[in-house]
Amino acid sequence: MSLIRLVNVTKKFGDITALDHVDLSIEDGEYVCVLGQTGAGKTTLLRVIAGLVEPDEGEIYIEGRLVNGIPPEERNAVYMFQQFALFPHMNVWQNVSFGPVIKDWDNETVEKVSSNILEMVRLADRKDAFPNELSGGMQQRVALARGIASGARILLLDEPLGALDARLRVDLRSQLRKLVKDQKLTAIHVTHDQEEALMIAERVAVLRKGRIEQMGSPREVYSRPQSIFVASFVGGANFIEGNISKVYSSGSSIEIRGGYQISVSDRSKEVGEKVVVAVRPEDISVGSAEVIGSNNFSGRIESKMFIGGSMEYTIRLENDDVVSCKISLSDLPTTYKTGERVIVSFLAERCYVFPYPKGGLLEEIEAI
């Protein structure tokens, strides 16, 4: 039996459908990330589970019990706000032990639970400090500790690392996951940061316009995207428009702008069908010679950018399509200059093929 189950949940705010017939099951002890852009409905999803928002339609079950209409404090789930709400007049210890104290646990239990959790978030030595004496990262850890100390088995985390420095955020990712796992809690963690979701979650739900577009393990979502949107939003990709020109036993050929052909291993489409080919920047190599067995195109380097250990080249192909390629610095034999002519190569099995979207390609991939 799933610990949390949403059946056909819909929530509208005026004209806006924040959640659109969402079905979702989360197992006991799972760490799930809900990934989506601003306005995708992520926060509403958490608040519906927490009981802070009542859905218009659908049922919510926690531990097998229908909880529609049941107040938040009786749901065994704690919702943690993005802006950590600590009591400013209480020190770290008082903030963390607040839940246990008002729940009237005996002193010994309060003492034990609170100090264990402070130890876990590595703030035992700051238990006398007041929130304004702590850094943002520390405050966030206090807020987390307080949520965990409340005894709730389900943590609903709304951008829990969002208010922190980028570097600290990366450090806290594995700590957060470890904390949840060690305590055998279940966590639903909402974020717009795909890297965060992929690293921290056991399963990722990609939410778009109130609907779950794809749900699966991070590896699945990344390596088998079910839609152009997921390919673009999770990991990112180059998208090339074309038409299926041939289907054969081991794959298909796609004719792209300028009459060039791309070989793909996908053979689910029919000859003449308009399609979009997606290739991830990290699956494209850049060199001075053609690679046998790959798709090869010649082009010219338009610009390059150094991003976290990789060089990202923007390359204009001969047919005027522009692709970006990400080359890890560690396997970078040579760096290329802007304006230099190069050959880009990628394998047929690294191409994803999608039907051309009805609303146009831009509608699917534009984030800005």
Place this chain on the structure above:
Amino acid sequence: MPEVRLVNVSKRYGKILANDNVNLTIENGEYVSIIGPSGCGKTTLIKIIAGIIKPDEGKIYIGGKLVNDLSTEDRGIGYVFQNIALFPHMTVWDNITYGPRVRGLSPEETRPLALEMLEMIRLSARSDAYPSELSGGTQQKTAVARALISRSELLLLDEPLGALDVKVRGELRHELRRLVKDLKLTALHVTHDQEEAMSISDRVVVMKKGRIVEADAPIELYTRPRSIFTANFVGEANFLKGIVTQISDEGSLVDVVDGLQMMTNSRNAKVGDGVVIAFRPEFTSIGDTEMLNRLVGKVVDILYSGSIGRVRVQLANGDQIVAKKALSLQRPTFSVGDNITVNVSPKNTLVYPYPKEGLDKELALE
């Protein structure tokens, strides 16, 4: 000619020294970012340049002119904040032309300026839209256009992408840099996001506790950080304590973990010196028995981010290191609990003197 020069700038808030004798020159046409942990003084510094905060000591020159006593409006700068500050009741057009109108420019004078700005931010088609009808990224582009219409050649960007989704942020980086370069502006950009700084800038300034730790081109900072702090803050790095046992022509031999020796290319330390060896998780390989510097340990966890697997390995002495591995279509051949070997080529090691106050202190980000 908006070269910016800061000479011995200090600013104190009570006990806290937000800027501690900062000297920095930003060349005309340069795109410079400032990064550092929360509270390092980066926001104070940009506000001092903008004239929003007065320094306690030091001089600020913009275009060769001392501007300490000039107000923000008289410094010839465009300033963009993290919180998108558009007028909600005005259209994109009215927001962009607000400055010129207030300064008394006629509609005939304002119009070509505004058209050019809209063209630059590729928003000509949305000039009649209200902010609430636009995405966060588009709103922020409008704010940039509004800052630039005054013809300022110096653009100060205070966490300009901070309020936006990661994905949008990534795309706006390109646009922001293009805009600055096309318009031949000088830009100073404060961010807490080191990746953003590395990808957008000609030069990155790393700050810590009110001081500039180092300033260099992104790739230099990444491949040859001059301090442990920078190696840790810019990108990710593993750090191992050790003692130099031998120096040769090729480099030095360092005793790290329980009898394990690592060869490095550095010859800066003496035999017997306490050192810290740093290496990037992405500059390692796994299970290559031919190589020097084999670190054997047990896999603690494997986290995936797209095509990259992040493998945490516990060494015999309890130290943990991280290796990043590009994943092929197959799953890795090892799993949590297995013993594996992480290899680091001597050329990919960085060697630092052991810090006086200890390694942990040097690595603390808060």
